[in-house]
Amino acid sequence: MQDLLLQYGLFLAKTLTWIVAIVAVVALIANVVRESRGQVGERLEVKHLNERYKDMAEVLNLDLLDEADHKALEKQRKAEAKAEKKAAKRGEAPPPKPRLFVLDFEGDIEASQVGALREEVSALLQVAKPDDAVLVRLDSGGGIVHSYGLAASQLKRIRDRGFRLIVSIDKVAASGGYMMACVADEIVAAPFAVVGSIGVVAQMPNFHRLLDKNAIDVELHTAGEYKRTLTMFGENTDAARAKFKQELDEIHTLFKSFVSDNRKQLAIDRVATGEHWYGTQALELGLVDRLQTSDDLLLDAVKEREVYEIHFRVKRGLREQLIGSLTRLAGAGLRGVWRPAARMQALPGIESSRLNPPQ
Numbered sequence: 001m002q003d004l005l006l007q008y009g010l011f012l013a014k015t016l017t018w019i020v021a022i023v024a025v026v027a028l029i030a031n032v033v034r035e036s037r038g039q040v041g042e043r044l045e046v047k048h049l050n051e052r053y054k055d056m057a058e059v060l061n062l063d064l065l066d067e068a069d070h071k072a073l074e075k076q077r078k079a080e081a082k083a084e085k086k087a088a089k090r091g092e093a094p095p096p097k098p099r100l101f102v103l104d105f106e107g108d109i110e111a112s113q114v115g116a117l118r119e120e121v122s123a124l125l126q127v128a129k130p131d132d133a134v135l136v137r138l139d140s141g142g143g144i145v146h147s148y149g150l151a152a153s154q155l156k157r158i159r160d161r162g163f164r165l166i167v168s169i170d171k172v173a174a175s176g177g178y179m180m181a182c183v184a185d186e187i188v189a190a191p192f193a194v195v196g197s198i199g200v201v202a203q204m205p206n207f208h209r210l211l212d213k214n215a216i217d218v219e220l221h222t223a224g225e226y227k228r229t230l231t232m233f234g235e236n237t238d239a240a241r242a243k244f245k246q247e248l249d250e251i252h253t254l255f256k257s258f259v260s261d262n263r264k265q266l267a268i269d270r271v272a273t274g275e276h277w278y279g280t281q282a283l284e285l286g287l288v289d290r291l292q293t294s295d296d297l298l299l300d301a302v303k304e305r306e307v308y309e310i311h312f313r314v315k316r317g318l319r320e321q322l323i324g325s326l327t328r329l330a331g332a333g334l335r336g337v338w339r340p341a342a343r344m345q346a347l348p349g350i351e352s353s354r355l356n357p358p359q
Contacts, residue, residue: 042314044123049102049298049307098131100305102298107140107177111147117154119312125161133164133305136184137294142175142197145251151176152258155183168294169193174276178287179255182262187288188297195282198259199274200252202244208235263287 065073101124105113124134136155142148158165167173167184174197181187181195189195211218211233218233229240229247256272266286282288301307 042119042312044119045311045313047309049309050302053299053302097304097306098129098133100133100135100301100307101128102135102137102307102309104137104309104311105140105151105180107138107143107148107151107180109143111140111143111151111176114147114151114154116312116314117151120310121154121157123312124310125157125163128161128163130162133166134158135166135168135294135297135301136180137168137170138173138177138181139169139171140174140177140180141172141194142177142179145176145200148176148179152180152183155180159183159185166297168292168297169195169279169288170294175199179258182259186290188290188292188294189279189282189288190293191279191291193279193282194276195279195287196271196285197274197276198255198268198272200248200255201274202248204230204232206231206236207233 061073103117103120103124105117107113128134140148155165155167164186165184166186166188167181169177169181169187169189170193171190172194173181173187173189174194178196178198208218212235220228220231220234222228226243229244230236231240252272256268259272260266260268263286271285271287277285277287279288279291283291298307
């Protein structure tokens, strides 16, 4: 009887698991279908944040102010608007405010958002004026070297054209994320933002002993002494390991040189150990320039500048959206596995090096 109940319990658990999985997939497909209707293509979205913040304050004032105070506020605003119109007619209008363009970069291992970033940068460089500035709200724990190198190069385009570049870090700008941040004229971080991790890491499994035990041969043919160093299936040699480590050291040297060139005040040997620091510590080490959240930074900016948030959107077809959604779900699952150990490593089987996230 106990065995029967146990088997029934296992059967029930399996059935429920399948039902939950099927419902999740159906819901995912339905969501993708709903979002994909009429939304295939590319577009540049622009939001005027001054108006957005003004509208938010208006809504709050409607609830907080009594009728008399609200009427007084409305009367004051109408008088100011009337005075501005009269001044414009007399040719006495104040000069237009300089602008601040706001970009967002949320980085994954492959820095997949770099495609949108390059379009946003290309767009704003065509319209920016000398006194305009750019703010990048950056959130990234790092990833593949060449991908983040390209992302950093996109930000460098802004500085090379003579526009002031500010990078704001609310959560994380580590490793490849910090490679991007260090390009800025000013780095602003929240007190508990994670910053730094100037290092490189690479790992892969090796199945040679398992294959050898089961009499399975793997042949690898190359032309060029170092076309392949470490391998997943062959027997790795000390010479191959030494060459692989040499390549990691060379990448680390390039990384340190890049940071030093962009932040000359840094004691690079002190901070390029692969360690990460929180905002207050990063300020003491010179990794950031001041402590402030992006929210307060923007509230200060709208007093002096016209602030525009820019997003380049790519709306893909049903098939691409479905594949992308499944990929993000898989990535979220992997991050959930990594977080308890407070460590992020390269995915098993990926040999290419990547900048080292927080340890």
